Amino acid sequence: MTTETVGSVExxxxxxxxxxxxxxxxxxxxxxxxxxxxxxxxxxxxxADENQGEAVRIMYVHVPSATxxxxxxxxxTIGSAIYLWRKSRWWELLAYASAEVAALFTAFTLITGMLxxxxxxxxxxxxxxxxxxxxxxxxxxxxxxxxxxxxxxxxVRAKRAAIVGLLLVPNVLIVRxxxxxxxxxxxxxxxxxxxxxIEGLMLFSLFTGFIAITLVFIWMVIHRFRVAWLExxxxxEGLDEAIAERRAEGVVS
Amino acid sequence: MELTPRTGxxxxxxxxxxxAPRKKRRVSFPALALLVxxxxxxxxxxxxxxxxxTTFYRNVDEAVAQHESLGVKRFRLQGTVVPGTxxxxxxxxxxxxSYNGVPITxxxxxxxxxxxxxxxxxxxxxxxxxxxTNTYDSDLMIVKHSEVYKEKExxxxxxxxxxxxIPVTTSRSGS
Numbered sequence: 001m002t003t004e005t006v007g008s009v010e011x012x013x014x015x016x017x018x019x020x021x022x023x024x025x026x027x028x029x030x031x032x033x034x035x036x037x038x039x040x041x042x043x044x045x046x047x048a049d050e051n052q053g054e055a056v057r058i059m060y061v062h063v064p065s066a067t068x069x070x071x072x073x074x075x076x077t078i079g080s081a082i083y084l085w086r087k088s089r090w091w092e093l094l095a096y097a098s099a100e101v102a103a104l105f106t107a108f109t110l111i112t113g114m115l116x117x118x119x120x121x122x123x124x125x126x127x128x129x130x131x132x133x134x135x136x137x138x139x140x141x142x143x144x145x146x147x148x149x150x151x152x153x154x155x156v157r158a159k160r161a162a163i164v165g166l167l168l169v170p171n172v173l174i175v176r177x178x179x180x181x182x183x184x185x186x187x188x189x190x191x192x193x194x195x196x197x198i199e200g201l202m203l204f205s206l207f208t209g210f211i212a213i214t215l216v217f218i219w220m221v222i223h224r225f226r227v228a229w230l231e232x233x234x235x236x237e238g239l240d241e242a243i244a245e246r247r248a249e250g251v252v253s
Numbered sequence: 254m255e256l257t258p259r260t261g262x263x264x265x266x267x268x269x270x271x272x273a274p275r276k277k278r279r280v281s282f283p284a285l286a287l288l289v290x291x292x293x294x295x296x297x298x299x300x301x302x303x304x305x306x307t308t309f310y311r312n313v314d315e316a317v318a319q320h321e322s323l324g325v326k327r328f329r330l331q332g333t334v335v336p337g338t339x340x341x342x343x344x345x346x347x348x349x350x351s352y353n354g355v356p357i358t359x360x361x362x363x364x365x366x367x368x369x370x371x372x373x374x375x376x377x378x379x380x381x382x383x384x385x386t387n388t389y390d391s392d393l394m395i396v397k398h399s400e401v402y403k404e405k406e407x408x409x410x411x412x413x414x415x416x417x418x419i420p421v422t423t424s425r426s427g428s
Contacts, residue, residue: 050403051368059402121395122366128309170296183309183331185376187400198402 015090015233016226024222031219034212038205046205055119060205062112063190064213065105066134070176071217072102073137073168076144080165083158092158093232095165096148097224101217102168103141110138121185129178130186137171140164154232310376313352317387325380330389331397332357336371350375361391368396 042060049056079095082088113131114124125131148161179188190197191206198206310329311319332350339348345362346369359377369375379391 047404050405051373051398052402053368053405056402120368120398122368123395126395167292170292174296185309185395185397187398190400190402197400200404202402202404 015229017230019223019226019230024219027215027219027222031212031215034208034215038208038212041201041205041208046201049202052116052120055116056202057205058112058116060209061213062109062116063206064209065112066109067210068213068217069102069105069109069137070172072098072105072221073141073172075221076102076165077167077169080162080168083162084166087155089158089232092162093225093228094221095162097221097228099141099144099148099161099165099168100224101220103138103145104220105213105217106134106138106141110134126185128184128186129182130175130184133171133175133178137168137175140167140171144168154235313350313357314355316381316389317355317357320381320387323381325383327378327380330357330377330379330391331374333374334369334371339371350377356387358386358388359391360388361394363392363394365394366396369394373397374399 038060042057046057046060048054075098076095079091079093079098083092083095113134117126118124144161144164147164148157150157150160152160178184179186196203308328310331313330313332316323316328316330330350332352335349335351335356339346342360345360346365347361348359349356350359351357360382361377361379374397376395376397377389377391378393379389382388382390
């Protein structure tokens with residue numbers, strides 16, 4: 001145990017002091033507008049699919065939220081690695097905030113996927129490589145959050161969680177490549193560097209989905225980070241008070 | 254809670270004092286290397302475990318080639334529904350699927366999924382018929398979708414252009 005990370009005075013200077021700010025309020029408004037545009041194109045203007053019918057519309061949120069959950073996992077792994085290396089509180093809290101949002105987006109991906117699977121495949125769930133690896137990712141994210149939530153010192157919790165956090169990116173790569181490496185019921189990527197198997201208004205709707213869901217992701221991570229940061233500040237201030245009391249006792253003599 | 258006494262709040266020695274524990278942390282690098290090794294191993298095991306997913310399903314041509322060794326063992330079969338072969342039966346539906354030009358007759362028990370139709374890839378669960386013919390008895394049918402999306406209306410417009418008339422029936426109601 002060291003005294004180094006208890007330096008709350010320096011930390012609070014460059015961290016957030018509230019959960020809101022003018023710039024993120026504007027971001028929030030832009031996000032709501034983008035969601036409105038997504039609803040307009042995804043549910044009204046875009047056509048039904050030749051094979052999947054109306055169920056295709058689920059794809060406009062399913063694919064972007066899956067992609068953004070991967071982004072969240074990348075941020076968590078990067079933040080975890082930097083925390084283990086440098087003991088940076090800022091990066092640890094970013095990793096934590098990202099993991100929580102990534103868990104939400106992964107759950108949303110699973111739910112929308114099942115809602116799409118029932119009318120198009122005929123089943124909600126099947127244990128193919130894509131769905132199995134995605135379920136493992138969900139469990140790993142929940143494991144990360146559980147480990148970080150265990151009652152212990154901040155440093156202990158953060159270190160344990162960071163170790164779990166390192167596993168996220170490998171898992172994401174398995175999910176991402178599962179449809180290429182193995183035979184799966186789940187289709188291969190529609191968008192790839194080789195080109196897109198989608199066009200016209202459907203492609204544009206997917207594009208608006210990416211923009212709207214990305215904005216939601218950014219907004220959520222920023223706010224979750226601020227809350228986590230302020231929570232740690234409260235803990236540290238409590239600690240400072242405890243230390244001050246102890247020191248005061250010593251001075252009395 | 255970390256309650257190790259500190260020097261006074263006005264001392265700026267925090268940075269200098271932290272240099273010593275930093276050095277201590279470097280010692281844990283072998284532990285970190287071990288962790289990386291464990292992670293790599295875990296990943297390897299996971300990939301191996303998922304490797305069995307290679308036989309998640311067999312395509313028709315592969316299954317027909319392995320007919321003898323498969324016997325009446327249960328496995329998943331994938332192929333495309335051959336147009337004009339779908340016949341409703343008392344307890345389900347009979348049709349042909351093919352893959353790589355190799356066809357097989359399917360006896361499916363139960364209602365086919367809503368999106369079951371001709372030229373659609375399907376995934377079946379079942380086994381070869383015990384009589385040894387090129388027939389597969391299925392009790393679970395799943396419609397497999399490709400990564401290709403096509404606008405329904407655009408397709409109808411194209412049909413209209415080809416036929417040179419307004420498409421009164423889209424011939425898709427049969428499924």
